[in-house]
Amino acid sequence: MTEAHAEHAHEPHGNVERTYLAVFGALIVLTGVSFLTVAEGYWPFGQQAGHTVVMVVAVCKAVLVAMFFMHLKWDWFKLYFMIVPPLIMGALMICALMPDLTFAHDIKWAWFPYLGH
Amino acid sequence: MTTHAATIDAPPQHMGLPLSNGKLAMWLFLATEIMFFSGLIGAYIVLRFGSPVWPRPHDMLVEEFLGAINTFFLICSSVSVVLAHAALLRRKIGLAVLYITITLALGGVFLLIKAHEYTHKWEHGIFPGGIFESPDLALKKAIADYRSSLSLADQKTDPDLAAATALAERFALQEFKSIQAQLEAYNKLGEDLAKRHGHDHDHAGHGHDAPGLHLPPVHPNGNLWASLYFTITGFHALHVVGGMVMFAIMLIRAGLGLFTIESVAFVEYAGLYWHFVDIVWIFLFPLIYLVG
Numbered sequence: 292m293t294e295a296h297a298e299h300a301h302e303p304h305g306n307v308e309r310t311y312l313a314v315f316g317a318l319i320v321l322t323g324v325s326f327l328t329v330a331e332g333y334w335p336f337g338q339q340a341g342h343t344v345v346m347v348v349a350v351c352k353a354v355l356v357a358m359f360f361m362h363l364k365w366d367w368f369k370l371y372f373m374i375v376p377p378l379i380m381g382a383l384m385i386c387a388l389m390p391d392l393t394f395a396h397d398i399k400w401a402w403f404p405y406l407g408h
Numbered sequence: 409m410t411t412h413a414a415t416i417d418a419p420p421q422h423m424g425l426p427l428s429n430g431k432l433a434m435w436l437f438l439a440t441e442i443m444f445f446s447g448l449i450g451a452y453i454v455l456r457f458g459s460p461v462w463p464r465p466h467d468m469l470v471e472e473f474l475g476a477i478n479t480f481f482l483i484c485s486s487v488s489v490v491l492a493h494a495a496l497l498r499r500k501i502g503l504a505v506l507y508i509t510i511t512l513a514l515g516g517v518f519l520l521i522k523a524h525e526y527t528h529k530w531e532h533g534i535f536p537g538g539i540f541e542s543p544d545l546a547l548k549k550a551i552a553d554y555r556s557s558l559s560l561a562d563q564k565t566d567p568d569l570a571a572a573t574a575l576a577e578r579f580a581l582q583e584f585k586s587i588q589a590q591l592e593a594y595n596k597l598g599e600d601l602a603k604r605h606g607h608d609h610d611h612a613g614h615g616h617d618a619p620g621l622h623l624p625p626v627h628p629n630g631n632l633w634a635s636l637y638f639t640i641t642g643f644h645a646l647h648v649v650g651g652m653v654m655f656a657i658m659l660i661r662a663g664l665g666l667f668t669i670e671s672v673a674f675v676e677y678a679g680l681y682w683h684f685v686d687i688v689w690i691f692l693f694p695l696i697y698l699v700g
Contacts, residue, residue, distance in 0.1 A: 307494050315487045319480065326476045329698050345694040353687045360490045360683045369427050373439045381446025385453055393458035 475697035485514035539630030543594035568621035598623040
């Protein structure tokens, strides 16, 4: 009985719904912010800054969903061994592909052979 | 009548990890899904930033507003599934079924909006292999199609055909030093033709009933964009369908009276999957709609 309660012991038995709705509010605000960075006339800081804000906001939203909706705030230490390696490997894979496809600019028009450039 | 605690017990634990089997299994699956989507999203990042030119979202009929609405609906569905779980923990089965129904409905709305986006693109020739990537070939095709729709007498006198043929000859003589210059001349011709006939150049793709020569839009790397777009969002949509199947099963079981407090585990694990699908969309939305 105590073992079964242990999993939820550190979570408030009180109002989890209120936490969820607070996170929902934060997610909506963040979505609105990222949408505004591309809306005409609302974003004065330039495109690069806009793109950076948009990606940072996306990471924040993902972290909120993972921590609260997926319960990782309480389960992280039981699960990180399965979550961190795929994230590292995914990032490494992109880094490994970049020199071949992103940085080989001397073959710029290689895919327009029929234009003879 | 025995008194119940306010919340029910967690699923039974076992030796080893302090996790239930189902939770461990679902997270293991989600780890593989992280690899799956990082492959697809990584391909987009690598190919897009390796391309000297890339179509803008508006060129490919990507509307940020629809993406934002879809994000909103998916976030709402994540909230509703987690509220269903909370309701089951409080032994409120009817409320949980209601929340699951809301989740399923919101997933359906997401798919409907996606379907509208897809068909809108297909109608305008935006699909892998359907986009013209070089101005001279697009111009040749437009001239050939238009010529075949005119009578022999009209072919000699039509001003649109004359203007287009003149530009095609300049292309053939390699008068332009770069593809950008060719594109500019091509787009300018398209605008002139549109102005002459009084319609919007952006919709040059369809408008077969309108008079005059229509130049299809030319977007270098458009087909690469289309391949990536339909593959990535298509796989995401398939994952949404998979999640909806799980929620449909829950509702069918509820109809058969099999959805009980013990179903809290099923709801929790399906919810984990659904939140992951939401997280993938949280990254897809800025990448495709906002950053482009």
